[in-house]
Amino acid sequence: MRVLRRAAAMVALMLGAVGMQVVQGGAAQAALPTAAVVLGDSFVSGEGAGDYQPVVDASGTAQAFPGWSAANSNAYFCHRSANASLFKASLPGIQDRFNLACSGGQPADIANPSSARAKGRSVASQLDQLRAVAQTHDIDVVLIGLGSNNTQFTFGDVAELCANRFIADAWTGWWEFWAYLNGDVPQEPCTVSDLATDPEVVTATTETTAALRQVLDTLAQIDADGVHQVVLQTYTNPLPLDVATQYRDEDSRTDTRDKFRALGAERYAAGCPIHRASLAPGHMFSQNLGTLVKNAYTTLAAERPAADLRVLDVQKAFDGARLCENPGSPTGVLATPVRVQDGPSGTPITSLSGWDKIGIQRLANTCVTYFQTCQESWHPNAAGHTVLGQCLTGALTAAPRTIVTCARNANGTLTIS
Incomplete structure (x- = not known):
């Protein structure tokens, strides 16, 4: 025997x-061949990194670039980049990689078609896409970036709010503001409560945790061997806590003065059209997003002590290389500058010098009507995704069920701990 x-x-x-x-x-x-997949929103889909690939829509049709004036609901505008961090990470033993994330993705999009909500894109639920991968592959690695968009707030709305307030303040004098605009266009710096209140963060955490639970439940049902590593990534701020000295004033005007067009144009060209006073609240917002992800992890890790689940904290991954943190921005930074177009032309405006407030309003309206003309703004660029890929590599070699921090050092190296 x-x-x-x-x-x-x-x-x-x-x-x-x-x-x-x-x-x-x-x-x-x-x-089955092994696979790594990424689920979630723009910070993991590759928004800002270029080289966007066709995306299969809800009808099963692969959508290539549809033109700048197409509806933003087109699946292509998920902006799944070949330069996304999943494709830059070293993943020994992984044979194929699948990008299922979608720019603007929300927790509801995990189990439901994105088109089921306002401003969603015409793609199947991310879980249905995950199930399709599991038909042909053994899923061993899952990267998830979720939480920056939800029913309470979205990253795009937050960024738009602070940038628009700065631009309005820079180009509109107080007398124009009251005489022609009736004082109804906010021009003051953003505060923490403008971006996300504590109750909003709590609700967003509940939504995100529920969506992540659905992912884990689905993986337990469909993964060929039941063995997989799940990484929950936090977010990093594209802007510093303060701008470099050269971006603080122009023509003896700071952003605390009435109308400062030269300074506004300078910061826009550098990629950071925002009040200095808005930077600290912006970092508090980013920290809240990180706490959201960590709290979701804590809940799920307690529920599933055997799960190979970990957090990749990348809040410090762009330290020293953020927009306007050093002279010469946006050269050498790890995030995309704010860029708009004058109509859906495909040509980004890199300088606002000489523009009047009427032209500025036209650019803003283009962004509203054709969001794809500005949606890459303030996201990791290709170099940034390379860094995030290195962070992912480090996270996957860490002990299970831990919070892994990836921080950029002054010399550009990373410390993963």
Whole structure:
């Protein structure tokens, strides 16, 4: 009997060596190729990194670039980049990689078609897309970036709010503001409560946790061998806590003065059209997003102590290389500058010098009507995604069920701890 058991074990080893799996009943099947997948929103889809790939829409049609004046609901504008961090990470043993994330993705999009909500895109639920991958692959790595968009607030709305207040303040004098605009265009710096209140963060955490729970439940049902690593990534702020000295005043005007067009144009060109006083609240917002993800992790890790689940905290991954943090911005930074177009032309405006407030309003309206003309703004660029890929590599080699921090050092190296 012992000899028979040894013989059976030897057969199993031989089948494994040639890519076969032994299954109950004695049947054998080919081992599925291994896969890494990414789910979530723009910070993991590759928004800002260029080289966007066609995206299969809800009808099963692959959508390539549809033109700048197309509806923003087009699946292509998920902006799934070949330069996204998942494709830049070193993942030994992984044969194929799948980007299922979508720019603007919300927790509801995990289990439901994105088109089921306002401003969603025409793509199937991310879980349905995940199930399709599991039909042909053994899913071993799952990267998830979720939480910056939800029913309470979205990253795009937050960024738009603060940038628009700065631009309005820079180009509109107080007398124009009251005489022609009736004082109804906010021009003051953003505060923490403008971006996300504590109750809003609590609700967003609940939504995100529920969506992540659905992902884990689905993986338990569909993963070929039941073994997979799940990484929950936080967010990093594209802007510094303060701008470099050269961006603080122009023509003896700071952003605390009435109308400062030269300074406004200078900061726009550098990629950071925002009040200095808005920077600290912006970082508090980013920290709240990080806390949101960590709290979701804490809940899920307690529920599933055997799960290989971890947090990748990247809030410090762009330290020293943020927009306007150093002279010469946006050269050498890890995030995309704010850029708009004058109509859906495909040509980004890189300088606002000489523009009047009527022209500025036209640019703002273009962003509202054709969001794809400005949606890359303030996201990790290709270099930034390379850094995030290195962070992911480090997170996957860490001990299970931990919070892994990835921080950029002054010399550009990363410390992962």
